[in-house]
Amino acid sequence: MKNARRQKPVETAKEKATIPFHGYTDDREYKIRIAVPADEKRIRELYLEMLQTIHHTTDVKGYEEGYLNRFWNDCENRIFVAEENGEAVAFLSLEVHHEQKDYIYLDDFSVTEAYRNEGIGTMLIDTAESYVRQTGIPAVLLHVEKTNRSAIHLYERSGYSIYRDDGNRYLLKKEVR
DSSP states (O other), X not given: OXXXXXXXXXXXXXXXXXXXXXXXXXXXXXXXXXXXGGGHHHHHHHHHHHHHHHHTSSOOOOOOTTTTHHHHHOSSOEEEEEEETTEEEEEEEEEEEOSSSOEEEEEEEEEOGGGTTSSHHHHHHHHXXXXXXXXXXXXEEEEEETTOHHHHHHHHHTTOXXXXXXXXXXEEEEEOO
16 A cells, blocks of 8 residues: 555535545545535446445446435435545445444445555545544444455454454444544
8 A cells, every 4th residue: 555644634614524634645635525416426336336346247236216315415424535636536425323322334435446555445434433523423333245355454454343243244343432
């Protein structure tokens, strides 16, 4: 992985929970921001690319129509996108769950192939965890395919550990304070 430098906050007039960052690697600059409905087409493309990579086939189905609306219409769920020169090259979605024990679930996470191992995934996780701290919810959960060794390594480096074995996937957990 190239040397990824930590993000630095950028002032913005957006809503209180907005966490825009500029992230830097050795030779690229990325902006990480909250997705808006205009990003939906690109998010759908990145999602398909992620599924094709995980399942090693082009025969995959994308999001159902209307699925992403909950991220545009809900005040807590978020999709963060990383962009370079105005083009989304990665995204991470998260869902806030208010249950017996509140938690945040990191759902879909995709970095387009040409941008992998550049530190973007770490930047997106850091951004999501900053948002988690704002919510006051202490636990972050996510699933990862057991065969996705690079993703498991990324999550372990970020402080996640196996919480439960769910067959072909692990449920990982991190306490965020």
